[in-house]
Amino acid sequence: MPDVAVVGFAQAPNVRSTPGTTNGVEMLVPIFAEVFERTGLSKEDIGFWCSGSSDYLAGRAFSFIAAVDAIGAFPPIHESHVEMDAAWALYEAWLKIRMGEVDTALVYGFGKSSAGQLRRVLALQMDPYVVAPLWPDSVSVAGIQARLGLESGLWSEKDLAEVAARSRADAAGNPAAQLSGTVEVAELLDAPYFADPLRAHDIAPITDGAAVLVLASAERAADLVDSPAVITGIEHRVDSPALGVRDLTKSPSTAAAGRALDLDGVEVAELHAPFTHQELILRDALGLGDQVRINPSGGVLTGNPMFSAGLARIGEAANRILDGSARKTLAHATSGPVLQQNLVATLEVLS
Amino acid sequence: MSCLAGKSRTCFTRNVSAPELPLSAPLNVGFDYTRSVGPVLGRFVNALRERRVEGVRGSDGRVHVPPLEYDPVTAEALSEFVPVASEGVIVSWSWIAEPVDGQPLSRPFAWALIRLDGADSSILHAVDAGSPASVHTGQRVRIRWADETVGHIRDIAYFVPVDGPDTEATEAPPPVAKREEGAPVSVVITPIHLRYEHSASPEESRYLRGLAEGKLIGQRCPSCEKVYIPPRGACPTDGIPTTDEVELPDTGIVTTFCIVNVPFLGQKIKPPYVAAYILLDGADIAFLHLVLGCDAADVRMGMRVRAAWKPRDEWWTSLENIGHFEPTGEPDAPYESFAHHL
Ligand SMILES: [Zn+2]
Numbered sequence: 217m218p219d220v221a222v223v224g225f226a227q228a229p230n231v232r233s234t235p236g237t238t239n240g241v242e243m244l245v246p247i248f249a250e251v252f253e254r255t256g257l258s259k260e261d262i263g264f265w266c267s268g269s270s271d272y273l274a275g276r277a278f279s280f281i282a283a284v285d286a287i288g289a290f291p292p293i294h295e296s297h298v299e300m301d302a303a304w305a306l307y308e309a310w311l312k313i314r315m316g317e318v319d320t321a322l323v324y325g326f327g328k329s330s331a332g333q334l335r336r337v338l339a340l341q342m343d344p345y346v347v348a349p350l351w352p353d354s355v356s357v358a359g360i361q362a363r364l365g366l367e368s369g370l371w372s373e374k375d376l377a378e379v380a381a382r383s384r385a386d387a388a389g390n391p392a393a394q395l396s397g398t399v400e401v402a403e404l405l406d407a408p409y410f411a412d413p414l415r416a417h418d419i420a421p422i423t424d425g426a427a428v429l430v431l432a433s434a435e436r437a438a439d440l441v442d443s444p445a446v447i448t449g450i451e452h453r454v455d456s457p458a459l460g461v462r463d464l465t466k467s468p469s470t471a472a473a474g475r476a477l478d479l480d481g482v483e484v485a486e487l488h489a490p491f492t493h494q495e496l497i498l499r500d501a502l503g504l505g506d507q508v509r510i511n512p513s514g515g516v517l518t519g520n521p522m523f524s525a526g527l528a529r530i531g532e533a534a535n536r537i538l539d540g541s542a543r544k545t546l547a548h549a550t551s552g553p554v555l556q557q558n559l560v561a562t563l564e565v566l567s
Numbered sequence: 568m569s570c571l572a573g574k575s576r577t578c579f580t581r582n583v584s585a586p587e588l589p590l591s592a593p594l595n596v597g598f599d600y601t602r603s604v605g606p607v608l609g610r611f612v613n614a615l616r617e618r619r620v621e622g623v624r625g626s627d628g629r630v631h632v633p634p635l636e637y638d639p640v641t642a643e644a645l646s647e648f649v650p651v652a653s654e655g656v657i658v659s660w661s662w663i664a665e666p667v668d669g670q671p672l673s674r675p676f677a678w679a680l681i682r683l684d685g686a687d688s689s690i691l692h693a694v695d696a697g698s699p700a701s702v703h704t705g706q707r708v709r710i711r712w713a714d715e716t717v718g719h720i721r722d723i724a725y726f727v728p729v730d731g732p733d734t735e736a737t738e739a740p741p742p743v744a745k746r747e748e749g750a751p752v753s754v755v756i757t758p759i760h761l762r763y764e765h766s767a768s769p770e771e772s773r774y775l776r777g778l779a780e781g782k783l784i785g786q787r788c789p790s791c792e793k794v795y796i797p798p799r800g801a802c803p804t805d806g807i808p809t810t811d812e813v814e815l816p817d818t819g820i821v822t823t824f825c826i827v828n829v830p831f832l833g834q835k836i837k838p839p840y841v842a843a844y845i846l847l848d849g850a851d852i853a854f855l856h857l858v859l860g861c862d863a864a865d866v867r868m869g870m871r872v873r874a875a876w877k878p879r880d881e882w883w884t885s886l887e888n889i890g891h892f893e894p895t896g897e898p899d900a901p902y903e904s905f906a907h908h909l
Contacts, residue, residue, distance in 0.1 A: 235588050237768045241800030245808060259806060275596050275763035285799055288806025332763045336667045340759070344600060345608050346633040346720045347691055349757040351669035356678040357691070359661025367659070367704055412662035412699045456639040460680050460689035461631060464659075 219434035220313045221444035221566060222538070224251035225531030227427040230394040230519025233330035234424045238274035239282035240326030243426035248286060251322070251430050255440050259288050262430075263318025265295040266309045268302030268325040269523045272337050283326060294318070301325060301488075302427065303526035303549030303559050309431055310450060319433040325524030326426035334422050334522070341553050343457055354553060355419055359411040361464040361554050362493040366413055370465055373413065376492035377404040380417035380517055387514025394421050394519035417517075420490040425521025427528040434566060445537035445545075445563040449477035452559035457552070464554060470501035473560040482562065484509045484536050485546040486529040490516050494555055498548060502560065508546075512536070526550060526559065533563050589772040590884060594765035600757040607636045610648055613751050615722040618712050621648045622686050629687035633720070651685035654709035654729055658682050658689045662699040668760065671725045673737040677702045681726060693725040695734050711736070718752030770798035770809055775884035777814075781876065785850055787811040793851040817874035817889070819847035820900045822908050826863045839863045845872060845892055846908050853908060856886070860893030869899040 228243040236242035252258055265287055269280045280297045287293060298304045302325025309321035338354035339347075365371045378401055387396035404417045411419075437444035453469035455462055462468075485508050489495035495517075499510065513532040516525045526549025533547035549559045604612055607623060611634050614621045623634035624647040632651055637644055660679040666672055671693035679702070680689040695711065696702045708726040711733050716722040724736045767775060770786055774797045777784035786798030786809035793802065798809045824843035841863050844853035858866050860875065872892040882888045 235591075235766060237589075237766055237771075237800065238763075239768075239800070241768060241808075245801050245806065248806060272761070275594050275761055275765065282800075285801040285803050286806055288802065288804055290804045331765065332761055333667060336669070337761060339669075344602060344757070345604065345755065346611075348600075349720050349755075350671055350692065351667065352678055352691055353663070353667055353670075356661045356663050360659045360678060360680055360691075363661060363704070364659045409662065409664075409699075411664070414661065456635075458631070458633075458635055458639060458688065459691055460633075460658075460682075461635070461639045 217314045218316060218319070219446050219448075220310050220431055221434050221437035221446045222429060222530065222534035222563065223432050223437050223440045223444050224255040224430040225428070225528075225534055225538075226250040226254070227392050227524070227528050227531065228425050228521075230392050230423045230425045230521055232394065232422060232424070234328060236328070237282070238276065238279060238328045238331050239285075240269070240328070240426050241283060241286045243326055243424070244283060244286035244324060244428065247426060247428045248322075248324075251428050255430050257320065257430065257440065262320050262322045263294065264309055264312045264321040265293055266297065266302075266305040266321065266323050268298045268300050268305040268527065269327055270299055272340050273327045273329060273332065273334075273522055275332055300523070300557075301526035301549050301551045302524050303488075303530055304452070304551065306429060306431070306527055306530060307450060307452065307559065310447060313431060313433050319436045321431045322428065323431065323527060324426065324428040325521075325527045327522035327524060328424045329422050329522045330424050338553070347459070355411045355414065357459070357554055358419070358491045358494070359414045362418065362491065363413050365465045365493055365496070368465065371493055371496050373405060374401060375496065376418050377401045379492040379495050380404055383511060383515050383517040386512050387518035390513045390518070392425075392519065393514045394423055396514060396518055414491065418492040420516045420520035421518075423519050423521045423525075425519065425524055427521070427524040427531055429527055429531050429534070438566060441538060443538060443540055444566050445534035446566050448562045448564045450559070450561040451476040452557065454557045455555070457556060459554065465497065467497050467501040467555045467558060470498055470548065470555065470558040470560065473558055474502040477560060477562050479503065479546065479562065481544045482508055482546045483542045483544055484512060484533065485548070486511055486513060486515070486533040487548045488516055488526045488529045488550045490520050490525075490550075492517065497555065502546070502548070504546075530561060530563075533561070537563050537565055587772070587776075589766045589769050590775055591764055591766040594763040595760070596763070597758070597760045600759050601754060602757075603754050604752065605636065607634050607645065609751065609753060610634070612718040612720070612722075612755060615720070616716045616718040616752060618653070618716060618722070620651050620653055620683060620710070622651045622683075623647060624649050630685060631688045632683050632686040632690050649685065651683045653683070654707060655681050655683035655686065657694065657702065657704055657706045657708060659704060660694065660702055662702070669738075671721070671738060676725065679708070679726070681708060692723060695725050695727050701728070719755050719757075768800040770800055773812065774798055778886060778888050779882055779884045781879070781882060781888065783815045783817055783847060785813045785815050785847075787813050794849060795852050796847060796850050796854065813849065815847045815849050817847070817876070818895065819845050819850070819872060819892075820905060821858060821866060821868060821870045821872060822846045822853045822905050823868060824858065824866050826866075841866045843892070846905060851908065854886075856889065857891040858893065859891040865894075867899060869902060869905065871895045871897040871900065
């Protein structure tokens with residue numbers, strides 16, 4: 217089976233709100249052009265297209281259909297969609313190449329979180345019988361998860377603020393980031409609670425955005441870019457949707473996905489943690505020690521475009537290989553409430 | 568953006584260089600989420616209607632409330648029901664200072680995971696505690712039942728501290744499906760209401776603003792030169808935004824059509840009538856509209872039609888400004904001239 221490599225990644229600016237449509241066309245058209253430019257490919261060269269987005273975010277049925285215009289979908293193309301973060305669309309595209317059906321694929325995700333009330337819309341990801349009818353907002357549920365760790369001594373409010381401060385400092389090097397800059401931990405801890413025990417800095421900002429990533433078989437990839445980022449492992453696992461059954465201070469599905477991979481020698485990890493405490497849960501689940509550089513892009517605490525943020529983690533992890541600054545990186549994506557579903561991938565220099 | 572009288576033709580060939588903000592408007596979506604409950608959740612909601620709580624025993628002996636249909640460890644189907652108490656202990660909580668629509672309380676409250684006495688897992692629900700200072704992990708709470716129970720999770724209105732008084736419910740429980748008098752609840756209904764601010768694309772906004780002035784504005788793809796009306800955020804052939812503005816006439820042809828014979832709820836015209844794809848002269852894409860002003864049986868592919876505009880004081884940013892299209896009486900367009908637009 218052919219190996220699969222990332223050969224190009226681009227993302228739209230992570231912004232609090234765009235004046236554009238919920239179908240993402242305005243955000244997607246420029247970043248498609250960017251990856252074509254970078255890889256020398258054109259739309260005629262792409263064997264398979266796959267996207268991730270959400271009708272609930274857009275407030276429209278089949279909302280992903282209009283986005284297909286951004287591709288230039290005539291003559292007809294080979295296309296698919298997941299109602300999840302586009303990291304899972306990448307998984308589908310990865311399978312297509314592994315099976316030898318195509319040797320290139322373009323994966324994209326988009327979302328206009330600002331069109332509705334994000335934390336309320338996300339309640340509809342929960343169990344539709346006994347949870348969603350209560351409209352538990354995503355921030356409050358994460359607050360319950362954070363308190364479990366705070367009160368059991370797994371982490372402190374200061375630990376959480378340190379994650380936020382480090383993320384914002386790192387985001388200074390990321391032109392797409394929504395938040396960046398130097399902040400003092402003590403200053404963050406002086407802020408009032410947004411959803412006790414969470415403060416604003418613990419919560420990823422509401423973000424509109426889009427991301428696109430181009431995959432190619434390793435053989436094809438070698439002709440396209442100098443150092444393709446080969447996906448040497450990709451796994452995803454799911455925890456129970458029943459919140460009260462899980463130990464919310466842990467992420468068994470992330471741990472299981474990580475165990476199925478060879479994580480030795482990972483230099484950089486891009487973790488999809490929309491809340492500060494979730495970064496700590498993920499680091500623990502993946503056994504990432506202090507030698508691993510976490511979220512040099514600033515991570516989603518500095519910009520969290522729904523349904524493309526997980527894909528962007530894979531893109532950021534790939535960029536470290538593509539630019540020659542790392543030899544082995546890890547990417548993690550999550551979908552669903554409080555780290556319910558998790559995907560982990562390793563990327564390495566083509567040997 | 569205005570243009571002088573008498574120069575409007577040249578005005579419409581310009582590129583839009585200083586675009587106005589796209590049009591946007593509130594979009595409110597609502598539906599009743601209707602679901603059948605099955606034997607496990609059915610038993611749970613029917614017990615709630617009688618103000619009792621039942622859990623289910625998992626394969627490892629743990630009792631789960633709310634009950635799970637399948638074991639979270641082994642995926643075995645579960646069926647051993649266990650009654651549990653209507654009071655228990657807070658396992659963890661967060662405070663919501665500004666509740667959002669649809670939540671169990673419209674005053675500030677705590678979200679909590681609550682382990683009911685006799686259960687091993689916990690239920691997510693609201694606690695009416697007044698302020699964050701009066702909530703703590705380990706606190707004992709009890710169910711405040713809805714005034715009227717219907718067989719739905721919201722029969723539990725929220726929780727209150729065990730020793731506290733019942734407080735005033737702020738939300739009525741959602742409706743439940745119709746059922747035979749005395750028969751068990753087999754379907755639950757949850758009303759879903761979502762509010763959005765919907766934005767049209769810059770291209771669509773130009774088109775909609777044009778309609779308010781009685782103009783039909785299409786845009787041309789700079790690559791393949793096809794003219795789209797309504798204009799698109801991107802040409803589906805080339806994937807680039809359509810940019811060059813083209814004012815189109817209100818005449819065209821019927822490319823294809825159907826005769827609507829079926830009456831339906833909300834129908835505005837008495838059947839039979841014709842819904843047709845209209846290809847305006849100079850456009851490369853047809854849009855759907857009505858053809859009236861002749862017998863439905865006389866409508867043909869290739870028939871020439873003209874817009875029948877509503878009175879000017881009824882115009883707004885909508886294609887509804889054209890009430891319908893009607894035949895011009897000119898000779899039909901030959902099939903070959905529109906075959907590639909079908
Ligand atoms: Zn074109």
